[in-house]
Amino acid sequence: MPAAITHTVEMKLHISAAVAADRTLVTALRERLQSDTGQPVSLVETHISWVLLTSKLAYKLKKPVALGFVDFRSLAARKHFCEEEVRLNRRLAPSLYVGVVPICGTTQAPHLGDGEPMDFAVCMRRFPEDALLCSLLPAGRLQEGQLEQFAQRLAVFHEKAQMAAPDSTFGTPAQVGRPVVDALARLRAGGGARCPSDLQAWVFEQKRALRTAWLERQRHGAVRECHGDLHLANVVLLDGRLTAFDCIEFDPSLRWIDVMSDVAFLTMDLKAHGRADLAFRFLDAYLQHSGDYAGVPVLRFYEVYRALVRPLVCRLRARTGADACLPSEPDYLACAAELARTAHGTPRLMITYGLSGSGKSTMAAALLAPAGAIRIRSDVERKRLFGLGVQQRSADRHAEIYSQEATRRTFARLAECARTALQAGYPVIVDAAFLRRDERLAFRALAAELRVPFSILHCRAAEAQLRRRVAARDAEGSDASEATLAVLERQLATYEPLGRDECAFALEVATDDPVDVASLGARWLARSH
Structure with a gap:
């Protein structure tokens, strides 16, 4: 021998x-x-x-x-x-x-x-086993807001996590691409379900297409000491808050990763379990608090990678005599194939239009799941430009933050983020008042440049309703918007209505009564201009 x-x-x-x-x-x-x-x-x-x-x-x-x-x-x-x-x-x-x-x-x-x-x-x-996120979901015990709060804490964790050194191999194109190719090879060698050939072709095409993006991500500090294993069974409801545990400790290369790889594991697992709605709510909250729209182009690749690894883990558990995988384990290989298939979907751009309190942000948030969209909020990005958190009040800096120059910079930032997400193949909703015609025309021009359909979500409500909503939101102080009744009165006096040419792009909704979001989403996605 x-x-x-x-x-x-x-x-x-x-x-x-x-x-x-x-x-x-x-x-x-x-x-x-x-x-x-x-x-x-x-x-x-x-x-x-x-x-x-x-x-x-x-x-x-x-x-x-x-x-x-x-x-x-x-x-x-x-x-x-x-x-x-x-x-x-x-x-x-x-x-x-x-x-x-x-x-x-x-x-x-x-x-x-x-x-x-x-x-x-x-x-x-x-902790009780039924406190795991994978148990909370099917039992209907996940409370509204808990996932968004977890996304916020994850964004803070990533921001504070140690960055990989510039000369490190962590996060390089070779290190990112190799495990995905290895996973495909191991799935083929292991028998059982075959990897679709178009999925394999997509992985190799993305390896080439994302090389520059990965280098930029590493260069700009996106590769950090993350969790590394953020699936639904590694998140638990502890003391009333969703908490991640059981991170990767045994292999630094699986932990020192792009922060979007961490995010992608959870969004993928939510999608695999049939909860794409929660995946987009989680992603929306994470992006609002992190501002990492530059990571959107690499998100889908990491989702596919995570979906390819899960069947291998299940196979390894069975081979080593560990407890069997749960009977409810989703078909991750099918999830990977679907993610790759829809990666180059139909990007489209929607901007919101309406006075403060008209329900623009509520409608934009509701459309995320049915459209699989990325949302960019002017209230949030304006504050980010000045180093403020999502819900942090501008206080004595109000005049500076809401100056004409600050508004110009804010809309430039919105356009930059929208361009990035559109080019990555996602529908995009830019959530702002857009009460000036020139602001609307700039984004219409962006859609024309990128050759994607353009829509204007026109939200309206009775003036008495607008005043009630603005006053209640201002008193509560829990939203990114800082609009007051005085701001609303100025808007009523100065806003520029949609022109006849713009009405062709408008989807008008009255928000005084409940809105059929599914129908609204279908109308948006059916548009081809």
Whole structure:
């Protein structure tokens, strides 16, 4: 037998023996915990870990395995990666991760605490399994606003996360493209469902087309130390807030990634589970708080990549004897194919038009899901230009922020973001008052330049309704808009109505009563001019 094969066989036998020994340890530790607590302790097994669940705590032990992407065979490695797991996950879930605990004693009689460690475990607060986002969704227990609030916290996390060094290989075209091609090859080699040939062709075409974008993303600090594994089963409702946990600790290249790769995992998983509406709400909230519209062109590629990896993880779990994948696991390969198929959809541009309180932002937000659109808000981008947060009041800087020059810069920013998203193949909604004809004409010209259909969403409501809405919103202070009753009165006196030439592009909606959003969306998407 050749030496290389002999070495491989011996290594596999060594790993199998180590796993068997540690399985004995886990069984004995489970019995010890049951004896100590007087309550049942359950065991959950993945392809790289065992998790012992007591009534209040969870103890996660790493298997002594080497699977190519992980190598936990040595005690030092398991200790190191337990510590890394706690350090990294405390960035997003500090209250969930208690710490690293040593496992002492013997394999047959282990205990937690003092002594010479023979292994280590990550100790966490236990949470109910039905608190996971993958359980909340089908049960209808996700409350309005929770996903948007999570998107905001993720944007803040990404902003504070450490950037990859300029000379790093993280986020380079070679590093981004290689795992996607590898995933395709492994899916082909593994048998079962075949990767559609057009999906493979799309991946290779995108590798070429996005090369410059990836280089720009890396150069401008978009590659950071992220979560890396942000699917629905790694987000939990904890103390009333959605919280991400169980990030990638074992491979820096899977964690030091473009922030859009993090976002894409969750948007893909929501789409795969039939909740594209929530995917676009999450994306909209993330983009508003991050301003990272430059990342939209690479989003779809990362979504496809994430969808290709999920079947491989399920296959690996089954091969390594871990707990089987859930019966409700969606068809991720079909999701990847659909994402690639619709990547070059029908981009189109819509601008909103209406007085403050007419429902422009409400209608724009409602159209995101049926249209699969990207929204850009003038109220948000204006504040971003001056370093203010989405809901931060401008206070004594009001005159500066709402000057003519600030307005010019704001609309230039809106046009830049709209151009980027349109060229990436997405429908775009620019959410602004657009009460001046020259502002509307500039975006009509942009649509003509890019040869995409152009529409004006004309929102109107009775003046008494406008005043009620503006006063209530101003008093609440929870929206990006800072329009007051005085602002509304000025608008009523100075706005420029749509010209006859513009009416051909208008979709008019009265928002005093509920609006049939599905019908409105269908009317918009049916337009070809």
